[in-house]
Amino acid sequence: MCNVFSCAQSFKISHQELLFAIVLFIDPERIIKMFHNFFQAIAWNVFNVFLYKIILQTHTSCLFLVTSRELFGISGTLFSTIYFLISVTNIGFDYFIITHHNSYTQSRQHFKKLFYLFIVRILMLGLFLWIAYIGMHYGAHYKPIQFLLHSAPPLLLLIVTTIFVTENLKKSLDVVAQMAFLQKTITIFDISTLLLYLTLVWSAYFIQGSMTLYTIFIPMSIISIIECMLLTQRIYRYYQSMPLHAPDQSYVVPSRTTVIMQQATNYVNQITKALFSPNFFIIVLAYHLGVSKAGYIKLFTDIIILLYMLLNRSFGLPSAALFASITQKNPNDPQLIKNTFLTITNWYIQFLYALGFTLLAIMVSCLSMQTCMSSAITFNIALFVFAGFIEYIMISYEKWYLTQNAAFMLATINALSLIPYSFLLYYTSAMPPSFMLTPLIFLRLYTIIIVIYMTYRTWNIKPTWSIHTNTIIATLVSVGIISCWHCLY
Secondary structure, three states, rough: OOHHHHHHHHHHOOOHHHHHHHHHHHHHHHHHHHHHHHHHHHHHHHHHHHHHHHHHHHHHHHHHOOOHHHHHHHHHHHHHHHHHHHOOOOOOOHHHHHHHHHHHHHOOHHHHHHHHHHHHHHHHHHHHHHHHHHHHHOOOOOHHHHHHHHHHOOOHHHHHHHHHHEEEHHHHHHHHHHOOOOOOHHHHHHHHHHHHHHHHHHHHHHOOOOHHHHHHHHHHHHHHHHHHHHHHHHHHHHHHOOOOOOOOOOOOOOHHHHHHHHHHHHHHHHHHHHOHHHHHHHHHHHHHHHHHHHHHHHHHHHHHHHHHHHHHHHHHHHHEEEEHHHHHOOOOOOHHHHHHHHHHHHHOOOOOOOOHHHHHHHHHHOOOOOOOOOOHHHHHHHHHHHHHHHHHHHHHHHHHHHHHOOHHOOOOOOHHHHHHHHHHHHHHHHHOHHHHOOOHHHHHHHHHHHHHHHHHHHHHOOOOOOOOOOHHHHHHHHHHHHHHHHHHO
C-alpha cells in the first residue's frame, strides 16, 4: 500500500496537479474561490508594484538629474531612515495581524478588538517620538545624531516625523487590506496618490525653478495622510460587510497576555529583518561613505528594492493569506497545508533561478562597459544584489512560520544571529569601504540556511532545488535579449 503522494509519484503526477486534485476533491467551490483570490491578489500586486515602481523610478532618475549629488543623497538617506524606523517601531504588530487575521475578521465584535490594538500602536509611536526627542536633546554630541541633525533642519525634521507616523500607520493598514484580499483597491489608491504626489512635486519645481528638500517632503506628508484616510475608509467598509457575531465560536481573539508575548516575539523577527534591509544598509553607507556616494548606490539599487517589493507583495502577503485560509478550513489535514507551501515555494525558487541568472548577465554586461562605475560604489551595488536574493528566499519561509504559529522558533534563530551581528556592525568602520557589508550579508545567509534546515526538521518540508527545463528556457531568452542590447549599444 502506498499513500496518496507516493502513488502520485509512481503514476508521474506532478506535485502541482496532485495538490489541486486534492483540494478540488475536498471542497471544489470553496477551494476554487480561495485559489482564485490568491492568484487574483498576485495579479493585482504585480501590476501595482511594476507600475508604481516604474513611475517612481522615472521620478527618481529625473530627480537625480535636476538636483545636486548631496541633496539627492540626503533625500535618499532620509527616506531610508524613515522606512527603517518604521520597521523598528512596528513592535511585531504587522506580523501579529498576519498570524491572527482569521480570528479578528470573524465578526464586527472581533474586529473592534483589533481597532483597540491600533490605538495602543499609536500611543507606542507617541512614546517612541518622545524618547527620540529626549535622546536628540541630550545626545546631540554623538556622531550619528549630529549626522541626522546636519542633514535635516528642525522644520524639515518635523515634516519627516509626520511622514514617519502616517507611513507607519499606512503600512499596518495595508497589511490588513492585503490579508483581506483587497489588492484591487490598494492598487487604485497607490497609483492615483503617487500620480498626485508627482504632480505636486514637479509643479512646485517648475514654479520655483529649483528642487529642494521641502519640495520633495512636504507633498509626501500630504499624500501619506490622504492614503491613510482612504485605506481607513475602505477597511471600514470591509468591517461593515462582516457579520455582527462570529458564526464559528471556535475562533477566539487572543488574550492580552498572548498579544504581548506574540508581539514581543514578532518584534525580534521584524527588527532582524530591518537590520538586514537595504534601507539600513543605505544609512550605514551614508554615514561611512558620505551622502553623495550613498545617493549613487541608492539610485542603482532601487531595482533590488523593486524586486523585493514585487516578490513580497506578489508572493509574500497573498501566500500568507492563502496559508492562513487553508489552515483555518483544513486544520486536520497538515499534509495539504505543507504541500500548498511546497508548491508555492517551488514555483518561487524557479522564478529566483531565472531572475538570478538574468541579473548576473546584466552585471557582467555592465562591468564589461567602460561607463560602469568602479571601486566602493560598484562593489556595494553587487553586495546589494546578493543581499536582496538572500531576503527573497526568506519571504515564503517567514510567512510560513507566522501562519503556523511558529514565530517563536523563527525569533529564536533571529535573536541568536543578532549577537554576532552587533559585533560585526561595530567593527565595520574599521573595514575597507568596499567590504563593509560583506560579513553582515554572509551572516544573514547562514541564518537563512538554519531556517530552511529547521523547517525540514520540524515539518519535513524540503523544497526542490533542481532547475526545471522551463526555467532554463526563460533564462536563455532573457540573457539573449540582454546580449542583443549589449551588442547594439
